[in-house]
Amino acid sequence: MIDESIICAISTAPGTGAIAIIRLSGKGCIDLADALFVSPSGKKLRASASHTVHFGSIYEDQQLIDEVLITLFRAPHSFTGEDSVEISCHGSTYIQQRLLQLLINTGARLALPGEFTQRAFLNGKMDLSQAEAVADLIVSSSAASHKMAMTQMKGGFSGELIKLRTALLHITSLLELELDFSEEDVEFADRTELRRIASNIETLLNRLCRSFSLGNVIKNGVPVAIVGNTNVGKSTLLNALLREDKAIVSDIAGTTRDAIEDTINLNGVLFRFIDTAGIRKTEDTVENIGIERTFAKIAQASVVLLLTDLSRGTDTFENYYRQVKEHLSPEARLLIILNKTDQVKDPLTTLETIKLCTCGEKLIAISAKTGQNLELLIDELLSTVNLNNLNSGDVIVSNIRHYEALSHALTAIQRVISGLDSPISGEFISQDIRECLHYLGEITGEITTDEVLGNIFKNFCIGK
Ligand SMILES: Nc1nc2c(ncn2[C@@H]2O[C@H](COP(=O)(O)OP(=O)(O)OP(=O)(O)O)[C@@H](O)[C@H]2O)c(=O)[nH]1
Numbered sequence: 001m002i003d004e005s006i007i008c009a010i011s012t013a014p015g016t017g018a019i020a021i022i023r024l025s026g027k028g029c030i031d032l033a034d035a036l037f038v039s040p041s042g043k044k045l046r047a048s049a050s051h052t053v054h055f056g057s058i059y060e061d062q063q064l065i066d067e068v069l070i071t072l073f074r075a076p077h078s079f080t081g082e083d084s085v086e087i088s089c090h091g092s093t094y095i096q097q098r099l100l101q102l103l104i105n106t107g108a109r110l111a112l113p114g115e116f117t118q119r120a121f122l123n124g125k126m127d128l129s130q131a132e133a134v135a136d137l138i139v140s141s142s143a144a145s146h147k148m149a150m151t152q153m154k155g156g157f158s159g160e161l162i163k164l165r166t167a168l169l170h171i172t173s174l175l176e177l178e179l180d181f182s183e184e185d186v187e188f189a190d191r192t193e194l195r196r197i198a199s200n201i202e203t204l205l206n207r208l209c210r211s212f213s214l215g216n217v218i219k220n221g222v223p224v225a226i227v228g229n230t231n232v233g234k235s236t237l238l239n240a241l242l243r244e245d246k247a248i249v250s251d252i253a254g255t256t257r258d259a260i261e262d263t264i265n266l267n268g269v270l271f272r273f274i275d276t277a278g279i280r281k282t283e284d285t286v287e288n289i290g291i292e293r294t295f296a297k298i299a300q301a302s303v304v305l306l307l308t309d310l311s312r313g314t315d316t317f318e319n320y321y322r323q324v325k326e327h328l329s330p331e332a333r334l335l336i337i338l339n340k341t342d343q344v345k346d347p348l349t350t351l352e353t354i355k356l357c358t359c360g361e362k363l364i365a366i367s368a369k370t371g372q373n374l375e376l377l378i379d380e381l382l383s384t385v386n387l388n389n390l391n392s393g394d395v396i397v398s399n400i401r402h403y404e405a406l407s408h409a410l411t412a413i414q415r416v417i418s419g420l421d422s423p424i425s426g427e428f429i430s431q432d433i434r435e436c437l438h439y440l441g442e443i444t445g446e447i448t449t450d451e452v453l454g455n456i457f458k459n460f461c462i463g464k
């Protein structure tokens, strides 16, 4: 049963703005608004067409609260699929609260987080993955995450899922044909065709699963760990990259003891820079815990910046290089940063020495303090991620819930394939196909529980 009660919420950001929008949705909400609204022409909202805007005043006990614009949407042509009204009022928090109170006193109730979007889903205006993309779109903070959320909201991902579903249903029908003839002792139907379709499905599922690491990075920021010996300028570099004094800088070795991180949007890509505790041998328990965390951050990073201090020589460099390489994830990129160029006359000798003990990693000489060559480093970071290859139509999975369902579907289709390769009865294979369909249905919301829905929509803001 779909709850059709009238819900209301302030849909604009909290606080004072030039204007604010209060949203109403549910059966009878147009009549509810009509009872409070006075148009200069005397025209009633209930007599007006969908997608029209009306100027007028809202009164409470003959007292004017505000002059407003009301936008009208009639079911099913609204975001929620129900009759909906949007009241644009002046942005004072007092006016917003008075109007909201008035709507509640006259029969509406305050919407739950994401309830408008949840109704859109329940009324079939979008599937669950599209509803989730609405939340991603609202919080998108870079060109790449915006593009990804927009593709998903416009149904790019849903389209891929429909393709998969159709192919799976096709296999089922072919298998049923096989079962129909099994009594007549006909040899198994031609399984080459089945095998071909199944392996296409596997390829597609594989691609979607693999896209998750990129999707995750786009959504949460490319993790870049800044590591090295103490006092080489890691915190100074973090501050320079973030353009703010985030971490404490001092000439005392061992200043940073815990990982400090923050994100910044550089040329449309969100980066998550992580400053770490300098790696060294120490008796300090707290510092040692910090150093353990440094190694964990290296393992999680997409890019590691190994910093070394040009003014201190290269004796210990090889040791650091080896330790970092040991913890680096296989897909990660390592950049060697020679810091404090402002303190040395000729960095070339150091450069050459370091080159000898590395495996062809890129070397960049900078001064974190003066900002010299920082642009070079940023360019290198951008090229590492290279999101330019991202076409607007590319479907990238960025949601862990989707990723998990896709992984399960992938395992199921792999069982289908091995079943097809062996003389297993079609009935067993059908069961794995049904399982695969089940997981795809979980993503789109065809198969769902109140608990799953509750978990998804509770993370939305009220008013969306
Ligand atoms: N001349 C010069 N000094 C720098 C540069 N970068 C950092 N420093 C100085 O080096 C000292 C250490 O800098 P931090 O940024 O605290 O070094 P760190 O690597 O974070 O040190 P720990 O947190 O102790 O591991 C400070 O006195 C900085 O001002 C640089 O490019 N040039």
Ligand SMILES: [Mg+2]
Pocket (backbone or CB within 6 Å): 234, 235, 236, 247, 248, 249, 255, 256, 275, 276
């Ligand atoms: Mg530091």
